Amino acid sequence: MSRIGKLPITVPAGVTVDINGGHVKVKGPKGELERTFSPQIAIEQDGPEIKITRPSDEPAMRALHGTTRALINNMVHGVSQGWSKVLEIHGVGYRAELKGSTLVMSLGFSHPVEIVPPEGVSFAADPKARTVTVTGPNKEVVGQVASEIRGWRPPEPYKGKGVRYLGEYVRRKAGKAGKAG
Numbered sequence: 001m002s003r004i005g006k007l008p009i010t011v012p013a014g015v016t017v018d019i020n021g022g023h024v025k026v027k028g029p030k031g032e033l034e035r036t037f038s039p040q041i042a043i044e045q046d047g048p049e050i051k052i053t054r055p056s057d058e059p060a061m062r063a064l065h066g067t068t069r070a071l072i073n074n075m076v077h078g079v080s081q082g083w084s085k086v087l088e089i090h091g092v093g094y095r096a097e098l099k100g101s102t103l104v105m106s107l108g109f110s111h112p113v114e115i116v117p118p119e120g121v122s123f124a125a126d127p128k129a130r131t132v133t134v135t136g137p138n139k140e141v142v143g144q145v146a147s148e149i150r151g152w153r154p155p156e157p158y159k160g161k162g163v164r165y166l167g168e169y170v171r172r173k174a175g176k177a178g179k180a181g
């Protein structure tokens with residue numbers, strides 16, 4: 001059996017899960033998520049736990065088993081606690097601020113970069129620490145939005161300027177060493 005797939009998912013208090021065949025709907029204090037999974041994978045709720053089983057040991061079924069369990073676990077975690085990604089901004093004159101719910105960043109372009117959050121996602125900007133926090137219940141959407149923000153100015157290897165994830169290591173290059181005589 002899959003080591004991930006066989007683990008039961010514990011549903012915390014305040015979270016409701018509706019399972020209708022392969023369609024799973026999770027509702028909690030941070031929001032509501034729903035997703036349709038393969039009908040070949042059996043999803044059952046047994047009290048405060050959700051168990052996922054597979055019909056056979058074929059490689060495709062084994063892959064679906066662990067993936068289905070991980071996605072449902074992410075949904076339950078997202079509606080109960082939420083997901084967040086923190087981005088750091090490095091560079092002289094680079095900064096970010098909120099105008100309403102829109103994130104406005106100065107990243108060395110001739111114009112400010114404005115990013116409107118998709119539904120369910122919110123931004124928090126700390127101008128002193130030069131950080132931007134992306135939060136929301138859906139792990140995939142939070143990661144995608146954080147990746148799009150980083151994509152505006154990825155960190156460059158010579159001076160390290162740009163937008164990076166909190167704790168991301170940027171490998172630095174030496175640059176020009178001068179003429180060898």
